[in-house]
Amino acid sequence: MSPTNIITALYVFALAAFLGYQVISRVPPLLHTPLMSATNAISGISLVGSIVIAGGTGPHHSKVAMVLGFIAVVCSTTNVVGGFVITDRMLRMFKRRETKK
Amino acid sequence: MNWQTYFIEFSYLLASILFILGLKGLSHPETAKRGMHMAEFGMMMAIIGTLMHFEIVSYTWIIVGLLLGSTLGAAMGVWVPMTAMPQRTALSHAFGAFAAALVGIAEYYSYTHGFKPLAELGQVKMGAMGFEIMLGSLTTTGSLIAFGKLQGIVPGKPLVYRGQNIFNMTLLAVTIGLFIYLIFVPTAVIPFYVMLGLAFVFGVLLVLPIGSADMPVVMSLLNSYAGLASAATGFVLGNNVLIIAGTLDGFSGFILSILMCRAMNRSITNVLFGAFGSAATATAGEGEQGTMREVSMDDVAVQLAYASKVVFVPGYGLATAQAQHAVRELANVLEERGVIVKYGIHPVAGRMPGHMNVLLAEANVPYSQLYELEQINPELSSTDVSVVIGANDVVNPDARDNPSSPIAGMPIIEVDRSKSVIVLKRGQGKGFSGLENPLFFKPVTGMLYGDAKDTLTKLVGAVQHA
Numbered sequence: 298m299s300p301t302n303i304i305t306a307l308y309v310f311a312l313a314a315f316l317g318y319q320v321i322s323r324v325p326p327l328l329h330t331p332l333m334s335a336t337n338a339i340s341g342i343s344l345v346g347s348i349v350i351a352g353g354t355g356p357h358h359s360k361v362a363m364v365l366g367f368i369a370v371v372c373s374t375t376n377v378v379g380g381f382v383i384t385d386r387m388l389r390m391f392k393r394r395e396t397k398k
Numbered sequence: 399m400n401w402q403t404y405f406i407e408f409s410y411l412l413a414s415i416l417f418i419l420g421l422k423g424l425s426h427p428e429t430a431k432r433g434m435h436m437a438e439f440g441m442m443m444a445i446i447g448t449l450m451h452f453e454i455v456s457y458t459w460i461i462v463g464l465l466l467g468s469t470l471g472a473a474m475g476v477w478v479p480m481t482a483m484p485q486r487t488a489l490s491h492a493f494g495a496f497a498a499a500l501v502g503i504a505e506y507y508s509y510t511h512g513f514k515p516l517a518e519l520g521q522v523k524m525g526a527m528g529f530e531i532m533l534g535s536l537t538t539t540g541s542l543i544a545f546g547k548l549q550g551i552v553p554g555k556p557l558v559y560r561g562q563n564i565f566n567m568t569l570l571a572v573t574i575g576l577f578i579y580l581i582f583v584p585t586a587v588i589p590f591y592v593m594l595g596l597a598f599v600f601g602v603l604l605v606l607p608i609g610s611a612d613m614p615v616v617m618s619l620l621n622s623y624a625g626l627a628s629a630a631t632g633f634v635l636g637n638n639v640l641i642i643a644g645t646l647d648g649f650s651g652f653i654l655s656i657l658m659c660r661a662m663n664r665s666i667t668n669v670l671f672g673a674f675g676s677a678a679t680a681t682a683g684e685g686e687q688g689t690m691r692e693v694s695m696d697d698v699a700v701q702l703a704y705a706s707k708v709v710f711v712p713g714y715g716l717a718t719a720q721a722q723h724a725v726r727e728l729a730n731v732l733e734e735r736g737v738i739v740k741y742g743i744h745p746v747a748g749r750m751p752g753h754m755n756v757l758l759a760e761a762n763v764p765y766s767q768l769y770e771l772e773q774i775n776p777e778l779s780s781t782d783v784s785v786v787i788g789a790n791d792v793v794n795p796d797a798r799d800n801p802s803s804p805i806a807g808m809p810i811i812e813v814d815r816s817k818s819v820i821v822l823k824r825g826q827g828k829g830f831s832g833l834e835n836p837l838f839f840k841p842v843t844g845m846l847y848g849d850a851k852d853t854l855t856k857l858v859g860a861v862q863h864a
Contacts (some may be wrong), residue, residue: 335420
């Protein structure tokens with residue numbers, strides 16, 4: 298990482314933190330459980346890092362790293378898919394008025 | 399840059415924007431679903447983009463991993479009952495953090511075993527990597543312990559011993575010491591693995607002394623750590639979408655931790671190191687209890703049937719008894735008789751933020767009937783009957799009246815202001831915190847013992863005949 302990259306990364310981090318604070322403080326307590334599972338699914342984006350490692354980058358890619366990457370892919374995908382499915386399931390249940398069956 | 403790199407970077411940018419818009423949608427139940435679909439689309443684009451990565455040598459393990467993870471995730475997503483949401487969330491924190499830790503370990507291994515040029519492993523990168531691995535590992539084991547406590551595999555009572563805080567602090571200090579050493583000497587492989595091991599152990603020790611009643615804070619905190627571990631991964635890999643998504647997750651957890659602590663009038667350090675629920679019994683039992691008044695099913699049914707306003711206050715007991723549908727049935731019967739029904743929800747009721755809302759929504763309770771603490775309190779003096787279902791500390795008047803109580807200053811739902819209070823409770827025992835609750839001894843309160851689901855179902859019949 299070059300110094301400019303580090304600074305850029307810190308900018309991104311700081312701005313994301315402010316933005317996150319603004320966006321998330323508006324979420325009502327009603328939706329705090331879906332919020333937690335949604336952010337969980339979203340942070341499963343670390344999957345993109347795991348994918349590259351599991352795919353064995355570089356000319357002399359390491360087998361150990363690939364195995365670790367593979368496990369990470371499984372964990373992250375479970376979070377992404379499970380997180381989104383559950384969030385959807387929960388949000389479908391929130392209704393303003395009761396629906397007569 | 400070739401076209402693939404542009405495509406990948408563009409997909410990441412798109413994903414970042416869609417994630418933020420998705421979370422923005424969560425500010426209202428009406429827009430939440432659309433928001434999530436945007437976030438899902440963003441995720442898909444980011445994954446497709448990544449698969450274009452020109453460095454990828456073999457797709458076999460990627461595809462196997464994606465398929466295996468999707469199957470596991472979908473199975474969990476479809477079959478986990480709403481009452482088990484806290485456990486599922488704890489487990490997903492563990493998965494997320496473990497993935498982050500593994501990526502860090504894989505990177506470290508590649509650098510120190512000659513697969514990547516060691517010269518590229520500067521102090522900043524090693525710092526980010528160490529942070530990622532430390533936070534990732536301790537969150538993994540911490541979340542697994544939280545999962546065990548919520549699932550009932552690990553005892554929910556705080557596990558304490560003498561000198562625990564000193565021991566834990568020393569362990570943490572050693573771990574951080576190794577981390578700092580590694581920043582300057584990245585090639586020190588043995589200290590690296592010792593640090594890794596200690597971080598795993600620290601996670602276990604961090605959560606073991608925390609009681610079940612404090613789980614909402616712990617869950618939020620672990621959420622925050624898991625997010626920050628992901629953000630650190632972003633720093634290691636130089637990937638902006640990872641930094642953004644991880645930071646959003648980290649801050650979301652952080653904000654929730656603060657909200658939960660505020661709802662208990664306690665500081666985060668107090669939750670983490672206070673081992674609440676073990677020492678607390680000392681101040682309880684000051685002798686002003688008196689007797690609890692037990693009421694009969696029919697008596698309660700009559701009270702409810704002829705009330706004009708009823709407020710239900712659910713707690714974790716509602717989840718353990720799976721009584722959410724039974725409450726809804728009772729509310730239906732009451733509403734048919736023209737009774738106004740509302741639900742008062744304390745922020746820390748249950749085992750994770752928003753737990754009760756989700757359970758009641760599952761039972762088809764419209765969210766317009768779910769009221770927050772500040773909204774329901776002014777209404778309680780005009781309420782005829784408050785029904786407390788498996789809640790204890792969140793309605794404990796000691797928090798308001800007794801400055802020497804361990805929960806003094808915690809905002810409560812003031813059910814004792816309503817004309818009558820019915821407490822549905824499994825037995826005469828104390829709550830999870832081990833605190834005596836003066837509410838149960840007030841003249842206005844009637845106790846109705848038994849399994850909440852069973853009692854509520856019987857009440858439905860009794861109200862219909864009243």
